[in-house]
Amino acid sequence: xxxxxxxxxxxxxxxxxxxxxxxxxxxxxxxxxxxxxxxxxxxxxxxxxxxxxxxxxxxxxxxxxxxxxxxxxxxxxxxxxxxxxxxxxxxxxxxxxxxxxxxxxxxxxxxxxxxxxxxxxxxxxxxxxxxxxxxxxxxxxxxxxxxxxxxxxxxxxxxxxxxxxxxxxxxxxxxxxxxxxxxxxxxxxxxxxxxxxxxxxxxxxxxxxxxxxxxxxxxxxxxxxxxxxxxxxxxxxxxxxxxxxxxxxxxxxxxxxxxxxxxxxxxxxxxxxxxxxxxxxxxxxxxxxxxxxxxxxxxxxxxxxxxxxxxxxxxxxxxxxxxxxxxxxxxxxxxxxxxxxxxxxxxxxxxxxxxxxxxxxxxxxxxxxxxxxxxxxxxxxxxxxxxxxxxxxxxxxxxxxxxxxx
Numbered sequence: 001x002x003x004x005x006x007x008x009x010x011x012x013x014x015x016x017x018x019x020x021x022x023x024x025x026x027x028x029x030x031x032x033x034x035x036x037x038x039x040x041x042x043x044x045x046x047x048x049x050x051x052x053x054x055x056x057x058x059x060x061x062x063x064x065x066x067x068x069x070x071x072x073x074x075x076x077x078x079x080x081x082x083x084x085x086x087x088x089x090x091x092x093x094x095x096x097x098x099x100x101x102x103x104x105x106x107x108x109x110x111x112x113x114x115x116x117x118x119x120x121x122x123x124x125x126x127x128x129x130x131x132x133x134x135x136x137x138x139x140x141x142x143x144x145x146x147x148x149x150x151x152x153x154x155x156x157x158x159x160x161x162x163x164x165x166x167x168x169x170x171x172x173x174x175x176x177x178x179x180x181x182x183x184x185x186x187x188x189x190x191x192x193x194x195x196x197x198x199x200x201x202x203x204x205x206x207x208x209x210x211x212x213x214x215x216x217x218x219x220x221x222x223x224x225x226x227x228x229x230x231x232x233x234x235x236x237x238x239x240x241x242x243x244x245x246x247x248x249x250x251x252x253x254x255x256x257x258x259x260x261x262x263x264x265x266x267x268x269x270x271x272x273x274x275x276x277x278x279x280x281x282x283x284x285x286x287x288x289x290x291x292x293x294x295x296x297x298x299x300x301x302x303x304x305x306x307x308x309x310x311x312x313x314x315x316x317x318x319x320x321x322x323x324x325x326x327x328x329x330x331x332x333x334x335x336x337x338x339x340x341x342x343x344x345x346x347x348x349x350x351x352x353x354x355x356x357x358x359x360x361x362x363x364x365x366x367x368x369x370x371x372x373x374x375x376x377x378x379x380x381x382x383x384x385x386x387x388x389x390x391x392x393x394x395x396x397x398x399x400x401x402x403x404x405x406x
Contacts, residue, residue, distance in 0.1 A: 014229035014236065018243070021222040025247040026254070028215035029293065033286035035212035036363065043285070043363075044133045045126060051281050052116075052125040056274040062113040063270040064190060065159070065166050068183055070108055075101040108170065115169040124165050132157060139198070140205040150198060156189040216359035224355070234307035241301025248293035255283065255290070285363055292364045299373045321384065328385035339386040350379050 036043050051057045080097045087093050115121050128147070135146025144150060147158040163183050211218065223240050230236035259279050266275040280287075306313055328336065339346070354376045358364065 010229045011231050014226045014231075017222055017229070018226040018236070018239065021219060021226065022243045022247060025219055025243070026251045028219050029247070029251055029289065030286065031208055031212050032215040033283070033289065035209075035215075037282070037285050038133070039137060039209070039212065041130065041133050045130060047282060047285065048129050049126055051278060052122050054274065054277045054281070056277045058113065058116050060271045060274040061162075062109060062116045065116070065162060066105075066109040066112040067270075068159075068163055069112070069166065069170070070105050072183055075104045079104070111170055111173050112166055115166060121162075121165070124162055128159070128161060140202055142202050148192070151189065155192045155198065157192050158189055216364070217356070220355045220359050224351075234304050234309070236304070237307060238301055238304025241297045241299070241304055244293055244297030244300060246297075248290045248297060251293075252287075252290050255287065288366070289364045292366045292369045295366050296358075296369045296373075299369070324381060324384040325387070328387065331386055336387060339383065343383060343387055346383055347380065350376060350383070 037047050038044060076097055079100045080093060083093045083096055083100075084090075087096075132147050135144075135148040138145040139148055139150070139155070147161075149156055149158070160183070223243075227233050227236045227240065259276070262279055263272075263275040266272050271278070306317060308314075354372055358369070358372050
């Protein structure tokens with residue numbers, strides 16, 4: 001096989017890997033978010049826990065709970081019977097019944113809302129969500145257990161523990177009738193979603209769960225392989241940067257569209273005012289990660305451009321490299337020769353270590369991307385200084401950007 005043919009195959013392989021990676025990157029971003037936010041119990045509680053302090057969420061939860069309690073008490077009938085005991089005029093009784101009943105219902109709501117805004121309820125909120133998260137994972141693993149269950153064509157959350165705590169609070173505040181209320185199971189359930197697609201979700205979960213946490217690293221490996229196989233590595237690095245920007249932007253647009261649909265679906269429910277707050281909090285990890293991906297794309301894209309053969313890039317690179325080499329002119333010749341011999345390997349090592357830190361460490365954020373990029377640039381700068389005062393041809397592919405040397 002000729003050398004030209006071999007390079008042709010490598011170029012095709014590089015392109016195919018690049019295209020495949022670009023296609024799966026949005027899926028990987030969302031899948032990794034799912035692992036970090038939904039499957040990881042600690043991250044899940046850290047994400048949804050603060051929602052209990054959101055006024056809109058408190059209002060919605062208070063409405064759901066108070067409605068479930070009031071539904072079991074016909075306050076209008078109770079007030080009517082009470083007034084009828086000492087007011088013999090039905091016309092007067094009818095006029096007084098509805099306002100008094102509404103006042104009682106509002107009092108129940110206020111008592112519930114006060115409890116929902118308390119530290120005691122916050123503890124119940126965290127406990128309920130902890131159990132719900134474990135129950136959700138069990139549901140995805142096709143072994144339903146706990147407060148999240150499939151009822152007919154709906155996925156429901158049982159909130160009976162919250163209702164029991166609220167009943168106790170009402171009794172403690174003088175509403176003794178609450179102790180005699182029995183809330184049926186159907187009224188202690190909140191519909192979370194339609195269950196039509198649960199089988200597909202379970203299949204996707206079974207197939208993807210083992211690799212969800214490794215998605216960022218897999219994407220980095222695939223992009224790195226595409227760069228390594230490419231004939232023009234600097235151009236491929238630039239393409240990777242552009243691809244990350246495009247994928248991050250496209251995923252953000254999709255998330256905006258999904259949020260609009262989500263808010264619209266809840267517009268006629270008690271959760272309407274809390275929908276946006278819930279969405280922003282629940283997907284905060286993903287949204288901040290998308291910003292980090294955009295920043296990373298810009299940085300990688302700049303690296304690819306800087307490593308390219310365009311006139312501005314070549315001029316800038318030549319000036320920078322000459323300046324760095326002049327700084328290293330005092331380094332002993334033996335040291336320069338040693339570093340020069342291993343420079344390509346060291347550049348790859350630096351790049352690989354930084355990628356591992358970025359993809360396997362804590363949650364990806366813009367700040368983390370920036371400081372790791374600065375650290376990478378600093379290490380490469382030191383390496384270039386130690387290489388020695390060799391001149392750099394103006395049209396050469398650079399030696400200063402990790403992983404783009406031929």
